[in-house]
Amino acid sequence: MGLCLVTGGSGLLGRALSARLLAEGKAVRVYDMKGPPEEIRGRVEFQQGDIRDKEKVMAACRDAEVVFHLAANMPQAKLPAEGFWEINVGGTLNALEGALKFGARRLVFASSIEIYGVHTKFPVFEDSERYFTGHYSRNKWEGEERLQEAKARHGIEVAFLRMPMIFGPGFYHEQSMLIMFWLLHKGWRIPVPAFTEAPWAAVSSEDAAQAFFLASQVREANGEAFNVQAEEAPPYLQVLNELLKVIGSKSKPLVIPGRLVEWFVSLVEKYDFLPTPGELVRFALVGGDYSIAKAKRILGYKPKHTAAQAIASAYRFLYPG
DSSP states (O other), X not given: OOEEEEETTTSHHHHHHHHHHHHTTOOEEEEXXXXXXXXXXXXXXXXXXXXXXXXXXXXXXTTEEEEEEOOOOOGGXXXXXXXXXXXXXXXXXXXXXXXXXXXXXXXEEEEEGGXXXXXXXXXXXXXXXXXXXXXXXXXXXXXXXXXXXXXXXXXXXXXXXXXXXXXXXXXXXXXXXXXHHHHHHHTOOEEEESOTTSBOOOEEHHHHHHHHHHHHHOGGGTTEEEEOOOSOOOBHHHHHHHHHHHHTOOOOEEEEOHHHHHHHHHHHHHHOOSSSOGGGTTHHHHOOOBOOHHIIIIIOOOOOSOHHHHHHHHHHHHOOO
């Protein structure tokens, strides 16, 4: 594999993927609005720009054998529909056009488990029903469809990785988790929804980076979508208790009555008054578990970190002491 372009390469997943590619001996070009983080600075070629800037994105694709397209706006941005589309779909089309113009072999796309929406029977498989959760999830699905069309029309290889929340160095975007980390740091009680058996899916940025690298290498990955998470999605309370042990926090769980949780979630869904988008809060009630059997079988994906260990890596980045 020759030059690898990582759009969004300065972000949480991008820094881990860039580090993995460098460890594999690959030349890496990062395209991002922000400069690369310290751990990869000086080791990657950096081009600064907005994913909406078609000419700059296309120029960044020059000489790239593989394009890893990670750049996107997360649901927490709370943009209008057209704002999400311009970045998440329009940006994907810019990366695709550049990949086609300069003859990239494969484009590996960062999708999301949010395309599945809220399920109550687990695990969820790649061909499970898609209920979606909002503009972001629909954008990701449209991105997959557009790339599949390009594969059929132009012959470019494509692969899609669908991930739950990613944790690791650089974590910043989910306010509810940042509040929980602050409470953990203080040793204060951690509110837990009464639905303590709901599965908690998570993935470490290091494990996600492994999956992206494999998706760029394995011939059979072409045209396929893969769920990527930790080996298991244990019940919420189990993950929290393991997390407390891993980080050595004195915090204890505080279980909130189910009726109160349901009432609060209904209010958030109706009025959308939290930093976390209203369409996502119901996950607190049902959780999620996404089968990685396909990724293990075809990619050879082998996650190293449990859900709690993944979450702990983000906590330690924010509270290194």
